[in-house]
Structure formats: structure tokens, C-alpha cells
Amino acid sequence: MVTAQPYKRVLVQAEDFDLAMEMQQLRRHCPQAGAVVSFDGLVREFAKGQVLQRMHIEHYPGMTEKALLAIVEQALHRWPLLGVTLIHRYGDLEARAQIVMVATASLHRQAAFDACAFMMDFLKTEAPFWKKEIGALGARWVEAREADEQAKQQWSLPE
């Protein structure tokens, strides 16, 4: 009784997004859902001990859209999802601003939780975004974290 075509919404944009509205829309498109999981990623006020004034996010137009779609397709292939929303911003973001959201809808909770965490882990390691933190002490590019690469590895399927 899962609808044939899952709902997909993938956006790369400078503008802010309305998490509440996006989740309502996801629910409306997935009337059979028993579970909806969302992740909301925010610019932190502190980074490496300094107060953050803003964060600049650069991306690779053209490649970004393809990378995000590929991540969503992988999730849809691995879990019985009814719908997915993925929105990632770029440009200059203030402290506490929203950076990214991923939301998943499924019949049962495990698929929604796993697929949402999976997409965040893959976003962190496969989507061409680069963050620069701008604070009182200056600007610095955020370094890729080994922990993010490890988080991705845990989703490896047995050969």
C-alpha cells in the first residue's frame, strides 16, 4: 500500500526555508505516513572558541544539484520511503540561521530515522559545499572532519 512514486523535493538556494511549511507539505504528499523525521542544521553561535559573526557557504552550481539528487536516490533505493525533502542553503548566513534540512516520511519509524541520518552523513562528505566561519578573530575555512568520513563508512553495504 505504498504509493508507487515517492514524493521528492530537492532544493539548493540562498533564501531561507520554512521548516514547518516544508514538513506540512511532506505530510500532505504522504497521507499514508506513520512516521516523519526531520533534521534542521543551524549556524552555531560559537566556533573554535570565537563568537561567530556569520558563515559563508560556497558551493559548485551544477554539481551540487546532481550530488543532492544522487543522495536522495540512494536513500530511496535503500529504504521504503514515502517522501523526502532536502534543502541546502548557500551564501552568507547569520549565527543561528538555518543551513540545511532533511525530512523523511515512511510507514514505520526505523526507515525514516535511518534514511534521514544517512542523507546527512552523505551530505557532509559528498555534496560540494564549503563553509567559511567569519568571526571577530578573522575568517577561516572549516576543515573536513574525519568523524564525518567515518559516519559515512558505517552505511557501507556488505560487498
Place this chain on the structure above:
Amino acid sequence: MVTAQPYKRVLVQAEDFDLAMEMQQLRRHCPQAGAVVSFDGLVREFAKGQVLQRMHIEHYPGMTEKALLAIVEQALHRWPLLGVTLIHRYGDLEARAQIVMVATASLHRQAAFDACAFMMDFLKTEAPFWKKEIGALGARWVEAREADEQAKQQWSLPE
């Protein structure tokens, strides 16, 4: 730089809740959050092959509140959370109505994801709620699922 006292909001109620408003409130109380994860549990339209007219949820007043608080305290003990919201409804719910929400805020995504999934797994096995499905073919109490008990076991800490 984690605030000393995490934000806690735990409710058992017949009334519906406003997920968007609850998540805004959680974010407002956790200005240092880098990650907010939410779970929204809904009454499904179909159950065991029949169209569901409504779901009745019975609970054990007095024990329920304590069980939910204990689950939240366990999560706060295990993960560095900035805030938690947990709301569970009881009474008669229509198909597609909201049953339960859990939302977590933390500096980094892993704690928010894990704590949210943990609380749902413990809700399913430790909170005194009982669901009855009422459909065209009659009413039946939902049976406890072995899978839920197994999901809980995966959170066991080494002795």
C-alpha cells in the same frame, strides 16, 4: 559552552499539538544548537489490511508522566543535549492525526539523532500506552511487536 540546564518539555494530553510551534520553542530555548531532530508519529490510514476509522489510545495516568520523564532523563544522561520536547496524546484519534512527537537539540547531529531514536524505542516498550484500532471490520488491540523490544535492546550499555 553547553548551557547548564537543558530545556525539558514533557506532556501527556488528549489535545493535538503544534509540531511547528514546539520546534520553534525548542530552538528558542536552545540558542547554541547546531542540530535539531524531530520525530512525528501519525495514525496510519490502513492497519492489517483494513481502512482505519480511528485509533483509541488508553494510558495509565500518573505512571505515564513518570515513565516519559524517566525516558527523557535517560536520554539527557547519555547524550549532551541542549533540549528535549516529548508529547504523547491519548484518547480517540482520527486517521492521519498526530500521536506523538519527540524533538532533540544538540551542538552536533549525532547526539540529536541518537537521542531522538532512543526515546522513541523506549516509548514503544516502557511507557504505559495501549492502542486500539477501530476500523470497518471491528476493533482490535494492537499487539506489542517483538521488533520494538529488539530495537530497545540495541541501546543496552556494556555491563
Place this chain on the structure above:
Amino acid sequence: MNITILYFARIKEVVNYSSEQVSLPDEVETIIALKSWLSNRGETWQKLFSGSGVVRAAINHELVDDMATFDEGDEVAFFPPVTGG
């Protein structure tokens, strides 16, 4: 000893009680002994506590196992495995 017993969900429907006050003989002070004492009420009760459907118990809002003991004035509850969330 006097205690209050509460019943929930399917079990409440089977026994047709939601709560009752009972006066127990001195030797009935564990959950297992209480189940046995209630089973003497007749077939319905006997089936309930001996059947395949698991009956969970709580004393004063805490989940307990069959060997748990209760005291004067305690609240004991019987219910099926929970299915919330």
C-alpha cells in the same frame, strides 16, 4: 493487607474492572501470589493469568516482575505489553 488494583486495555475489558480495592490474606504479598489469589475467582481470571497473553505488572507506577512485593496501601496495576509511541 489492603491494596488498590488497576486494570488496563484488553485486561480491563476481560475482567470488567478498571479498579478495585481488595483485602488480601497475609501470605499474598508478591505479584505472583496476587495473580494466583485472583485466579481463584474463576475461569476468566485463571485464563488471564495462565494464558499465553503476557500480563505485565506495576507497583506504585513502577514496572515490576512477578517476584516483586507490595505493601499496605500500594497501587498495583495489571496490563498487556505496552504499544504506545
Place this chain on the structure above:
Amino acid sequence: MNITILYFARIKEVVNYSSEQVSLPDEVETIIALKSWLSNRGETWQKLFSGSGVVRAAINHELVDDMATFDEGDEVAFFPPVTGG
């Protein structure tokens, strides 16, 4: 062979280019050969591709490794490990 090269983030700042069109000698057709060819431009380029900071590459929007080959008209990009999400 003519290709377009794009640079992003820290690498863009180091080389001071965001994109360029280059005409390559015939033997330069892999990412590793292109890195070597660009390194001949001087110290800045040499340090970039030989230094400890990992430089990732993409051909036509697909992440690739050093041995990947490109063709006439392809878009090659160099950037640091990604840090989105």
C-alpha cells in the same frame, strides 16, 4: 585539448582563479597529469598540489580520483574536501 578548469573555496583563494580555459598538450589527459602540468606554473601551484591539504577533483560534476581521464571540452574542478551539511 581544450578544457575548462574551476577552482573552489580555499583553492580558489590560493590560485586567485575561479575558472579558466586551458589548452593542454596531448599527453595531459588525466587528473594527475593535469596537476603536474599546473604545478609548472610556479611555487604557489606546486605547493597546492604537493602539499598536505588534500585537493579533490571532479570531471563534469562527478567526483573522480587522480587516474581519471577527461576529454576535449570537459569541465574539471579542483576543491578541498567538502564541509557542507
